[in-house]
Amino acid sequence: MSAQKDIxxxxxxxxxxxxxxxxxxxxxxxxxxxxxxxxxxxxxGSGTGELTLAIAAVGPAVDVxxxxxxxxxxxAARPRVPANxxxxxxxxxxxxxxxxxxFDRTLSMLALNFVPDPQQALREMRRVxxxxxxxxxxxxxxxxxxxMLRAFWDEATALDPAIAVRDERHMPLCREGELGxxxxxxxxGNVEERPLDIELAFSSFDDYWRxxxxxxxxxxxxxxxxxxxxxxxxxxxxxxxxLADRSDGPFILxxxxxxxxxxx
Numbered sequence: 697m698s699a700q701k702d703i704x705x706x707x708x709x710x711x712x713x714x715x716x717x718x719x720x721x722x723x724x725x726x727x728x729x730x731x732x733x734x735x736x737x738x739x740x741g742s743g744t745g746e747l748t749l750a751i752a753a754v755g756p757a758v759d760v761x762x763x764x765x766x767x768x769x770x771x772a773a774r775p776r777v778p779a780n781x782x783x784x785x786x787x788x789x790x791x792x793x794x795x796x797x798x799f800d801r802t803l804s805m806l807a808l809n810f811v812p813d814p815q816q817a818l819r820e821m822r823r824v825x826x827x828x829x830x831x832x833x834x835x836x837x838x839x840x841x842x843x844m845l846r847a848f849w850d851e852a853t854a855l856d857p858a859i860a861v862r863d864e865r866h867m868p869l870c871r872e873g874e875l876g877x878x879x880x881x882x883x884x885g886n887v888e889e890r891p892l893d894i895e896l897a898f899s900s901f902d903d904y905w906r907x908x909x910x911x912x913x914x915x916x917x918x919x920x921x922x923x924x925x926x927x928x929x930x931x932x933x934x935x936x937x938x939l940a941d942r943s944d945g946p947f948i949l950x951x952x953x954x955x956x957x958x959x960x
Contacts, residue, residue, distance in 0.1 A: 717894065748760055792821070843951065
């Protein structure tokens with residue numbers, strides 16, 4: 697099973713599995729957060745840098761810092777950005793290494809639900825944002841319209857109901873209203889929550905399935921834990937679900953994230 701994971705570097709594995717979709721989501725997050733040229737912005741849980749790059753693209757005077765706990769993701773991100781306006785740091789979302797009121801906007805995309813204590817992360821995001829600035833986040837709608845993962849977990853639990861507890865629908869903060877409720881609980885004002893939708897276009901079944909073999913996220917980790925026979929059975933179930941009677945070919949799934957913004 698480890699040989700499957702070895703065909704990918706970590707950055708490449710993330711790109712195939714989620715980076716290509718987070719790249720499409722990132723401009724929607726930036727627009728929703730109303731990032732403006734000249735803003736000083738923090739990207740919490742910056743991963744391979746998709747949101748950081750989208751923030752930097754707003755204008756030449758944007759100053760953006762990305763922070764992530766994964767050294768592998770940071771190595772993948774650093775060569776992709778203009779060094780004069782963008783920097784990446786290793787750090788913990790639950791203990792941000794910045795003084796109070798450092799940033800105009802503090803954002804997080806597809807990361808807050810993976811932080812062990814998201815309440816503490818939000819407390820820190822609020823602390824480092826200046827008065828009148830905004831704090832925002834986005835998380836996939838794992839239980840609904842993030843169809844790439846919904847299809848995977850529906851078929852996986854149909855084959856083995858005992859693994860239902862691992863279904864990402866149980867992730868924190870991924871359901872409508874949960875982010876907004878958390879933001880209000882921490883005293884943020886003018887809280888707005890909305891869905892952000894993108895299309896996930898796959899050229900073939902292999903284009904859908906192969907990224908799961910890179911071991912990224914809970915679904916990838918579960919895929920690598922399976923015996924070869926069980927993995928093949930899961931692939932067959934997914935192929936039937938996604939292609940029906942076709943042997944192969946392109947198909948489109950929907951991807952929805954819930955996003956929130958609030959003022960300090």
